[in-house]
Amino acid sequence: MRLVFALAASILFGTGAYLLLNRDLVRLVLGVVVISQSAVLTLIASGLTRGNAPIYPLPDGEISDPLSQAMALTAIVIGLAVTALLSVLILRVVLAYRTEELDEVGREEAEREARLERDDAAEHRAEEEAAR
Amino acid sequence: MTALALSLVVPWAAGIVLVILDGRRRLVGWLAVAALAANLAALVVLAVSVLSDGQVAGTTGDWPAGVGITLRADALGVLFALLSSLALLAATIHEVLEGVRERVFPGLVLLLATGLTGVFLTGDVFNFYVFFELAMTASYVLATYGGARRELGGALVFTMVNLLGTFVFLLSVAGLYHVTGTLSMAEVAARMDGVEANAALLIAVGFFIAFSVKLGLFPFHFWLPTVYTATPPAVAAILSGGLANIGVYGVLRFGGELLPRELELAATAMIVIGCASIVYGGVLAVSRRTASEMLAYSAIGQVGYVLVAIGVGGPVGFGAAILYTVVNAFNKTLLFLTAGMRGALVGAAFAVGALSVAGVPPAAGFVGKLEMFRAASDSPALIVLLFLGGALSLVYVLQVYQYDFWRGERTGGRSGWPQQALIAVLALLVLAAGLWPEPLLALSQDAAAALPGRDR
Numbered sequence: 001m002r003l004v005f006a007l008a009a010s011i012l013f014g015t016g017a018y019l020l021l022n023r024d025l026v027r028l029v030l031g032v033v034v035i036s037q038s039a040v041l042t043l044i045a046s047g048l049t050r051g052n053a054p055i056y057p058l059p060d061g062e063i064s065d066p067l068s069q070a071m072a073l074t075a076i077v078i079g080l081a082v083t084a085l086l087s088v089l090i091l092r093v094v095l096a097y098r099t100e101e102l103d104e105v106g107r108e109e110a111e112r113e114a115r116l117e118r119d120d121a122a123e124h125r126a127e128e129e130a131a132r
Numbered sequence: 133m134t135a136l137a138l139s140l141v142v143p144w145a146a147g148i149v150l151v152i153l154d155g156r157r158r159l160v161g162w163l164a165v166a167a168l169a170a171n172l173a174a175l176v177v178l179a180v181s182v183l184s185d186g187q188v189a190g191t192t193g194d195w196p197a198g199v200g201i202t203l204r205a206d207a208l209g210v211l212f213a214l215l216s217s218l219a220l221l222a223a224t225i226h227e228v229l230e231g232v233r234e235r236v237f238p239g240l241v242l243l244l245a246t247g248l249t250g251v252f253l254t255g256d257v258f259n260f261y262v263f264f265e266l267a268m269t270a271s272y273v274l275a276t277y278g279g280a281r282r283e284l285g286g287a288l289v290f291t292m293v294n295l296l297g298t299f300v301f302l303l304s305v306a307g308l309y310h311v312t313g314t315l316s317m318a319e320v321a322a323r324m325d326g327v328e329a330n331a332a333l334l335i336a337v338g339f340f341i342a343f344s345v346k347l348g349l350f351p352f353h354f355w356l357p358t359v360y361t362a363t364p365p366a367v368a369a370i371l372s373g374g375l376a377n378i379g380v381y382g383v384l385r386f387g388g389e390l391l392p393r394e395l396e397l398a399a400t401a402m403i404v405i406g407c408a409s410i411v412y413g414g415v416l417a418v419s420r421r422t423a424s425e426m427l428a429y430s431a432i433g434q435v436g437y438v439l440v441a442i443g444v445g446g447p448v449g450f451g452a453a454i455l456y457t458v459v460n461a462f463n464k465t466l467l468f469l470t471a472g473m474r475g476a477l478v479g480a481a482f483a484v485g486a487l488s489v490a491g492v493p494p495a496a497g498f499v500g501k502l503e504m505f506r507a508a509s510d511s512p513a514l515i516v517l518l519f520l521g522g523a524l525s526l527v528y529v530l531q532v533y534q535y536d537f538w539r540g541e542r543t544g545g546r547s548g549w550p551q552q553a554l555i556a557v558l559a560l561l562v563l564a565a566g567l568w569p570e571p572l573l574a575l576s577q578d579a580a581a582a583l584p585g586r587d588r
Contacts, residue, residue, distance in 0.1 A: 020292070032295055039302040046310035067315065071258055075302060078265050085272060086291060093288050096281045105285045109358060112282075120421065 005045035012038035023102045025090050032086060036079035043072045133190040135181065136205055136253060139174035139213070143167055144246040151239030161228035164238030168221045171245055175217055179210040183578060189255060202316055204255035208454070208579040212381045213252040215458055219373030219465045220245050222558055226469050227366035229550045234277055241370065244270035251378055257305055257315045257390075264301070264378065268294055271375050275359060277367045286362030293355040297345035304338030307331070308390075321390050321584075329393075336394035339386045347379030347435045350409035360428035365472040368424065372431050373465035380438055380457045387442065388450060388583035395445065402443035407517050409436030414524030418531065423471045423482075423542075426532045427464065430489060433521060434460045437504055440514065444507045450580035452503035455572060459500035459565070463488045466558045473547040473555070479537045481552075481559035486529035488562050491522050496565035499572070 012034055019031030047068030052059045054066040097105055146167035153160045182188055182205050189204035191197055205213075224241050232238065247267025254260050272294070275287035309315060311331050312323040324332065341352070348356035360368050387395035395402075413433025420426040438460070441453035467485040470478050484495055491501030501522060508514040536542040565572050 020296075025288075028292060032292070035296070035299050039299050039306070042303050042306040043309075046306040047313075068309065071306075071309070074258070074262060078262070082265070082269065082295065085269060086295070089272070089276065089284070089288060089291060092276070092279075093284045096284050105288065108281065109285060 001048060002045065005041060005048070009038045009041040009045065012041065025094060025100050025102060028102070029083065029086050029090055033079070033083055036075070036082070040072050040075045040079065043075055044068055046071075133188060135174045135178040136188055136190060136203055139171055139178060139249050140203075140246060140253070142174065143171045143242045143249065147239050147242030147246055149239075150242060151236055153235075153239070155232050155235045155238040158228070161224075161232050161238050164242055165221065165225055165228060167242055168217065168224055168245055171249065172214070172217045172221055175210065175214050175249070178205055179214055182207055182210050183575075187582075198316075201259045202255040203253055204317075205253050206579075206582040207575070208381070208384065208582040209252040211454065211458070211575055211579045212377050213249050215461050216248045216252070216374040216377050217245060219461055220248070220370055222465055222554065223366045223369040223373065223469065226369075226551060226554055229548065229554065230366070234279065236273065237277060240270045240274050244274065244370070244374070248374060248378070252381060255317050257308060257317060257320065259315075261298075261302055261305055265298060267375065267378065268298060271371060274367050274370065275363055278364050282362045283364075286359045289355045290359040293345060297342045300338050300345075301342035304335050304342065307335040307338065311335070317385070317390060324390060324393070332391060333394055333397065336387070336391045336398070339391070340383065340398070343379045343382035343386070344405075345379075346382070347376060347439075348432050349405060349435055349439060350412050350432065351405070353409070353412075353432045356432060357425065357428040360431065360468075361422075361424045365424070365468050365470075368427075368471070369465045369468035372427075372468060373461045376431070376435070376464075377457065377461060379435070380453065383439070383442055384450065384453065384583060388445075392584060395442075399443045399445060403440050403514070406436040406439030406441075406443060407514075409433060409439065410517065410521040411436075411524075414521050414528065417528040418524060420528070421532065421535050421541075423532050423536060424468070426528055427467055427471065430525065430528065431464060433525065434464075434489070437500075437518070437521070440518075441504060441507050444510075447577070447580050449507045450583055451573075451576045452500075452507040454579045455503050455576040456500040458572065458576065459488065459496045459562075462496060462558070462562050462565070466555060466562060469555050469558070472544065473551060474542055474544055475547045475552045477552040477556045478547065479533075481555040482533060482537065484559040484562055486533050488566070489529050490526035492526070494563060494566045496562045496569070496572075498566055499569040503573075503576075 016031045016035030016038060019027045019034060022028070047065035049062065049065045051062030051064040054063040093105065094100055146163070150160055150164055155161060178188065187204055187206045189202060191200035191202055193200050220241055224238070227237065244267050247263050247270060250263030251260055251267060254263060272287065272291045275290045276283055308320060311327045312320050314320055314323065344352045360372065363371065410433050413429050413436060417426050417429035417433060420429060438453045438456050441449045441456060463485050466481060470482045470485065488495035488497035491497040504518055505515060508518055
């Protein structure tokens with residue numbers, strides 16, 4: 001059983017990581033969703049026990065581990081909230097940049113850097129001219 | 133316990149209410165400042181009782197111990213909570229004086245304060261994750277503050293990278309639960325000895341990666357300059373003065389208390405990574421000419437010192453790491469807030485912050501650097517490197533000071549007197565901490581004593 005969980009979690013993580021390497025912004029969100037599922041699966045797998053429902057007062061015999069279920073539920077809720085937030089963020093980026101490609105967003109930053117460096121160099125030349 | 137509960141409940145409840153209200157109105161902004169001040173006051177009361185009577189602990193909802201979530205405040209947690217709360221308060225007052233531009237800003241800062249206070253005062257590993265995620269989510273939204281294209285691009289990078297970091301953290305929490313069968317930090321620390329070495333090492337590496345991403349250490353720093361330069365000064369001050377403390381606290385708490393064996397094993401690696409950060413941050417900061425870009429790269433270099441001190445370890449190393457974090461958070465809050473300002477007091481405040489970053493007395497940075505040298509006194513190579521880092525920081529801060537204030541390259545209108553008074557107060561705090569360092573030294577020693585670590 002552990003092996004199945006481990007395989008499933010690692011495949012999910014790998015899929016998510018692959019999606020994150022994509023240029024498409026929507027796939028970034030999907031990648032994060034898939035990776036969060038991999039984390040949830042790992043949380044469930046961290047306390048795999050079979051038994052009665054763990055309701056207080058505790059019944060006789062083995063009980064199943066309530067903590068890993070509680071953790072998984074919390075992680076799912078947080079994952080949902082983060083996904084919603086991320087979707088809105090991507091939507092605003094798409095509206096602002098008018099593109100769904102990550103490259104375009106990065107290019108603007110690179111152009112700004114290049115412009116700053118050009119300005120610096122030009123000013124440096126002007127200073128040298130003035131000194132002469 | 134009352135002060136502990138209040139320090140969490142006040143910003144949380146106020147944050148939920150203020151998120152609904154329109155934060156651009158003056159009154160709402162000042163309400164947020166009042167709630168943050170109340171949080172700070174509760175933390176001061178808590179700190180006094182922790183320092184005089186030792187650790188304060190309690191279980192939420194009156195559940196029996198072992199069932200409910202434990203909250204506990206020891207010297208280390210209280211010190212970090214106080215520090216972050218102070219940084220947030222200063223940045224919020226500054227932004228309210230300047231005029232808040234987005235309606236959710238005051239509420240989000242309060243929720244961030246709740247998350248930070250919770251992270252530092254929880255005694256439960258999973259609860260740590262929940263508060264951690266609360267603080268991070270609030271800061272993802274804060275990073276979009278301003279709402280123009282650059283801010284959004286920066287926020288996208290910030291969110292994606294840090295989300296990955298939190299998932300790595302969550303995976304490590306699951307691993308920790310699997311090998312120890314408990315989530316309480318005290319229990320985990322007690323049971324860690326019987327755990328198989330390889331499993332423990334894997335978990336420790338996961339935690340280290342998660343916190344290094346938050347800190348912006350050298351191989352994980354790639355997101356930091358984009359974000360710190362794209363966000364407005366107040367948000368950059370909040371991120372570097374408040375949020376980045378989680379990284380140092382996490383490495384100290386998880387490394388020093390829960391996984392001391394693994395920390396010892398990784399000591400050399402941590403010193404190497406720290407040194408790489410110092411050199412990389414310093415060299416790149418020298419090549420920048422605007423204040424915010426220089427500060428972003430300087431932030432990468434400064435956390436390198438902290439990591440070196442943690443790598444050295446023992447009471448001296450941990451004490452130096454904590455002291456340096458406190459001083460660095462003050463410096464960064466002060467300098468980022470001055471980044472967009474002009475005026476008579478601004479230059480003086482910037483100079484104080486700059487001297488503190490470079491470690492020149494009488495600013496507080498001198499005490500931090502002195503403790504660093506004390507921690508590294510065994511190794512000549514390390515001392516040379518720390519000296520080199522200090523020299524680089526002196527060059528980059530004075531270079532930007534020269535550009536901005538002597539050649540007058542800083543543009544924009546003169547800032548109002550209240551804003552200038554605020555940063556003057558911050559600068560005076562930095563000076564006071566440098567002139568009278570005993571309380572800060574004693575605090576950081578107490579905080580380091582809360583960690584068992586290894587003995588040297």
